[in-house]
Amino acid sequence: MRSVCLLLLSASMFFSALTAADDEATLLAFKAAATHGNADVLASWNGSSNGEYCSWEGVRCRGRHRRVVALNLPSHGLSGVLSPAIGNLSSLRILDLSSNELAGGIPANIGRLRHLHILNLSSNAFWGPLPVNMSSCTSLVFMVLGSNQLSGHVPTESGNKLLTLRILDLQKNNLTGSTPASLRNLSSLAVLTLAFNQLEGIIPG
Numbered sequence: 001m002r003s004v005c006l007l008l009l010s011a012s013m014f015f016s017a018l019t020a021a022d023d024e025a026t027l028l029a030f031k032a033a034a035t036h037g038n039a040d041v042l043a044s045w046n047g048s049s050n051g052e053y054c055s056w057e058g059v060r061c062r063g064r065h066r067r068v069v070a071l072n073l074p075s076h077g078l079s080g081v082l083s084p085a086i087g088n089l090s091s092l093r094i095l096d097l098s099s100n101e102l103a104g105g106i107p108a109n110i111g112r113l114r115h116l117h118i119l120n121l122s123s124n125a126f127w128g129p130l131p132v133n134m135s136s137c138t139s140l141v142f143m144v145l146g147s148n149q150l151s152g153h154v155p156t157e158s159g160n161k162l163l164t165l166r167i168l169d170l171q172k173n174n175l176t177g178s179t180p181a182s183l184r185n186l187s188s189l190a191v192l193t194l195a196f197n198q199l200e201g202i203i204p205g
């Protein structure tokens with residue numbers, strides 16, 4: 001019994017150390033990708049140890065394991081790209097990078113964030129397709145991707161799993177094709193904004 005307890009204790013210590021270290025490494029990967037050409041934007045994000053990253057600007061942690069639950073950096077003059085490592089912040093609930101100058105694609109890894117409630121990437125320079133597979137994001141309430149240069153179709157898969165989604169804002173992009181019928185499966189949806197795109201065809205009933 002005693003050795004089982006010791007084993008569990010050391011396993012949990014190992015686990016918490018591992019996840020905290022992972023979150024710090026992920027934040028540093030985010031910084032390296034996002035502050036291209038403007039290193040001062042996240043000057044407070046320096047590689048100190050022992051959960052210090054929880055007090056970095058825009059970062060909020062929660063719990064004994066000091067997992068990152070929010071990344072709030074709107075209007076911070078961030079440029080560069082959004083690192084695919086973001087998908088490793090597995091406790092993340094809020095990702096607000098709105099009103100920056102981030103470009104490149106929205107990493108597909110966003111779709112791994114199963115606790116994500118708020119995704120706000122509006123008013124950046126993201127281009128390329130919408131994330132196709134958000135089926136793990138079963139907590140998503142706000143998905144705000146307006147005012148970018150996103151192109152391609154609205155994925156037909158949209159809507160089948162995002163049952164908590166209340167706001168879907170895709171306005172002011174360069175989306176083409178028809179509006180998928182699956183959107184009517186977004187049973188919690190209160191606001192759908194598709195204005196200023198090149199969408200065509202009928203709007204699902």
Ligand SMILES: *[C@@H]1O[C@H](CO)[C@@H](O)[C@H](O)[C@H]1NC(C)=O
Pocket residue numbers: 043044045046056
């Ligand atoms: C690291 O950031 C802290 C603020 O969080 C600042 O006081 C300190 O000077 C920074 N250290 C370096 C080496 O930039």
Ligand SMILES: *[C@@H]1O[C@H](CO)[C@@H](O)[C@H](O)[C@H]1NC(C)=O
Pocket residue numbers: 022029084085086088
């Ligand atoms: C996510 O974390 C895993 C495990 O630590 C690592 O192997 C992988 O490279 C990370 N992914 C990215 C995109 O950094």
Ligand SMILES: *[C@@H]1O[C@H](CO)[C@@H](O)[C@H](O)[C@H]1NC(C)=O
Pocket residue numbers: 074098099118120122123142144167
């Ligand atoms: C998204 O960000 C924009 C710009 O910062 C802000 O005006 C808007 O309220 C945000 N929306 C949500 C749902 O957080």
Ligand SMILES: *[C@@H]1O[C@H](CO)[C@@H](O)[C@H](O)[C@H]1NC(C)=O
Pocket residue numbers: 111112133134135136
């Ligand atoms: C979507 O992602 C989940 C894991 O996040 C995976 O299990 C599933 O197979 C993916 N579906 C497609 C169509 O890629």
Ligand SMILES: *[C@@H]1O[C@H](CO)[C@@H](O)[C@H](O)[C@H]1NC(C)=O
Pocket residue numbers: 149151174
């Ligand atoms: C929008 O898409 C069209 C057709 O793919 C392309 O010619 C145009 O340059 C795009 N506009 C922007 C602002 O990305």
Ligand SMILES: *[C@@H]1O[C@H](CO)[C@@H](O)[C@H](O)[C@H]1NC(C)=O
Pocket residue numbers: 160181182183185
């Ligand atoms: C809506 O969801 C149901 C159940 O998941 C599915 O059978 C149906 O095909 C979906 N409707 C559309 C239009 O995608």
